[in-house]
Amino acid sequence: MRNVNFMKPPKEEITYKIGDRVEALVDHEDKDAQRVRDWLRGTVVQFDNKLVAVQFKSKVYLTDGWMVPDHILWFPLDSENLRPYESKRKKVNPIDEIDLDSLNLF
Numbered sequence: 016m017r018n019v020n021f022m023k024p025p026k027e028e029i030t031y032k033i034g035d036r037v038e039a040l041v042d043h044e045d046k047d048a049q050r051v052r053d054w055l056r057g058t059v060v061q062f063d064n065k066l067v068a069v070q071f072k073s074k075v076y077l078t079d080g081w082m083v084p085d086h087i088l089w090f091p092l093d094s095e096n097l098r099p100y101e102s103k104r105k106k107v108n109p110i111d112e113i114d115l116d117s118l119n120l121f
Contacts, residue, residue, distance in 0.1 A: 029092075029099065031067050035059040036100035039069055041088060042076040050076065056100055060087065067092060 031037070038054045045051050055075070061068035070087045077083060090097045 031059045031062050031092075033059055033061065037067075037069055038098050038100045039071075039088065039090065040096040041071070042078065043071065044074045054098075057088075062092075065092060066090065067094075067097065069097070 035058070036056060037059055038056055040052065041055050042050055042052050043055045045053075055071055055073065057069040057071040059067055060070045066089045068087050068089050070085075072086070075083050075086055075088055
């Protein structure tokens with residue numbers, strides 16, 4: 016195979032499943048009911064070989080200003096406005112939290 020140079024390396028293809036948590040860069044209402052364009056957490060509700068449907072709990076808007084009544088927006092699979100959601104909370108194993116020295120088992 017011939018060696019090919021890229022301006023940017025090709026991106027890894029992300030596959031989504033129904034129920035996956037994602038973040039999307041969309042127009043939506045913040046806590047103060049002001050419209051902002053920012054990352055918003057949603058859930059994948061449908062996908063096909065080209066598009067992913069994401070449903071949001073808060074009001075989302077199209078770029079021309081119309082509110083989306085069912086809170087579902089469709090994104091291309093390779094969209095830069097869609098990314099997997101990563102929890103900001105640190106996952107802690109409850110067993111690691113137990114202080115075995117204080118239990119006086121022996």
